[in-house]
Amino acid sequence: MERNTPISVIPISDLRRGKDLPAAHAQTGALADIRGRQLRDLRISVTDRCNFRCVYCMPKEIFGNDYQFLPRSQLLDFDEITRLVGIFKERGITKVRLTGGEPLLRRNIEHLIEQLAGIGGLDIALTTNGSLLSRKARGLRDAGLNRVTVSLDAIDDPTFQKMNDAEFPVAKVLEGIEAAAAAGLTPVKINMVVKRGLNEHAILPMARHFHGSGHIVRFIEYMDVGSTNGWRMDDVISSREIVNRIGAVYPLEQVDPLYTGEVAERWRYRDGSGEIGVISSVTQAFCHDCTRARLSTEGMLYTCLFAQSGYDLRRLLRDGTGDDAISEAISGIWQVRDDRYSEIRTTETTSPRKIEMSYIGG
Numbered sequence: 001m002e003r004n005t006p007i008s009v010i011p012i013s014d015l016r017r018g019k020d021l022p023a024a025h026a027q028t029g030a031l032a033d034i035r036g037r038q039l040r041d042l043r044i045s046v047t048d049r050c051n052f053r054c055v056y057c058m059p060k061e062i063f064g065n066d067y068q069f070l071p072r073s074q075l076l077d078f079d080e081i082t083r084l085v086g087i088f089k090e091r092g093i094t095k096v097r098l099t100g101g102e103p104l105l106r107r108n109i110e111h112l113i114e115q116l117a118g119i120g121g122l123d124i125a126l127t128t129n130g131s132l133l134s135r136k137a138r139g140l141r142d143a144g145l146n147r148v149t150v151s152l153d154a155i156d157d158p159t160f161q162k163m164n165d166a167e168f169p170v171a172k173v174l175e176g177i178e179a180a181a182a183a184g185l186t187p188v189k190i191n192m193v194v195k196r197g198l199n200e201h202a203i204l205p206m207a208r209h210f211h212g213s214g215h216i217v218r219f220i221e222y223m224d225v226g227s228t229n230g231w232r233m234d235d236v237i238s239s240r241e242i243v244n245r246i247g248a249v250y251p252l253e254q255v256d257p258l259y260t261g262e263v264a265e266r267w268r269y270r271d272g273s274g275e276i277g278v279i280s281s282v283t284q285a286f287c288h289d290c291t292r293a294r295l296s297t298e299g300m301l302y303t304c305l306f307a308q309s310g311y312d313l314r315r316l317l318r319d320g321t322g323d324d325a326i327s328e329a330i331s332g333i334w335q336v337r338d339d340r341y342s343e344i345r346t347t348e349t350t351s352p353r354k355i356e357m358s359y360i361g362g
């Protein structure tokens with residue numbers, strides 16, 4: 001099976017250069033796109049590999065034994081990632097999230113975190129399937145990681161294994177969550193993707209299990225990322241329905257967002273025992289304040305999870321281009337950004353060929 005190469009690459013030379021940029025943005029500092037959205041977050045996919053085969057992300061039929069993952073030489077190395085993050089920081093980012101694929105499979109990921117923490121002034125987060133977290137949590141925290149999100153799609157083994165198509169016990173992920181909390185990576189956030197007919201019966205048991213635990217479960221609407229998961233609108237359970245189901249047992253009230261552009265809608269238990277979140281990526285798109293850019297494993301920059309084309313920053317890193325010119329290229333890319341896929345998605349406009357999440361970074 002051919003690996004998931006970018007659909008198209010926009011030559012950096014086609015971008016507007018500094019002299020064409022609006023004066024207010026030609027300097028370093030916060031950058032706004034043509035819809036006024038600032039560049040604030042960078043998600044970095046540090047590996048396209050994973051030890052799970054979640055049906056909604058890397059289905060086994062496609063990502064089986066003969067799937068070609070990226071060779072090591074194609075991956076950005078830690079110095080390259082750190083250099084780019086330093087440049088992005090000058091352009092206004094305040095948060096970095098390491099993801100993948102499964103980021104804890106990247107050898108010595110702690111070293112990368114240490115390097116990124118060394119830049120200073122950045123909130124460093126990581127999203128993981130939790131399989132290696134129990135033994136890595138302390139080291140990640142010591143290296144400078146600030147926050148962790150753990151994916152867990154059910155609290156019972158049969159459903160969990162049906163979702164991730166791997167023989168991995170829930171108990172090991174729970175150990176990882178507790179190790180993260182013990183290491184001070186709190187509050188731990190837990191992502192549950194809900195797919196109709198597969199794990200919807202696990203919504204309430206998940207809420208019940210973590211009710212009062214201090215961890216925050218976020219229920220995510222199943223999205224049409226990539227083109228291998230066979231997404232259908234009928235498989236989506238809306239966050240409204242999820243809140244209604246949980247609220248019927250544990251009464252909930254909505255809480256204000258912590259900051260503009262917060263992806264999850266927050267709900268708190270009326271009995272005071274914590275909160276949950278819902279991420280309505282499909283039914284209530286939040287493109288209007290999306291501040292996220294994505295860097296793929298091999299250094300392609302994407303301005304949307306559903307982008308059809310990316311910009312090859314690795315070439316600039318490897319051909320001797322200086323920091324100022326790379327910074328200018330990033331400016332040019334962000335300032336022409338017009339993405340709002342989720343706002344204009346309909347069943348008819350769902351593109352047949354999209355980049356896989358494991359490559360672009362979830």
Ligand code: SAM
Nearest residue numbers: 056057100101102127128129151191222223362
């Ligand atoms: N392997 C790590 C993990 O699973 O946490 C990090 C990468 S994963 C692509 C990042 C997040 O994207 C996970 O929480 C996962 O559940 C979510 N995700 C993947 N495919 C999705 C889809 N089709 N719809 C909604 N969320 C999805």
Ligand code: SF4
Nearest residue numbers: 050052054057101129
């Ligand atoms: Fe792996 Fe995460 Fe994708 Fe599941 S969601 S297959 S754990 S990258």
Ligand code: SF4
Nearest residue numbers: 287290304305341342
């Ligand atoms: Fe951001 Fe694209 Fe998602 Fe909209 S669809 S919220 S622009 S990543």
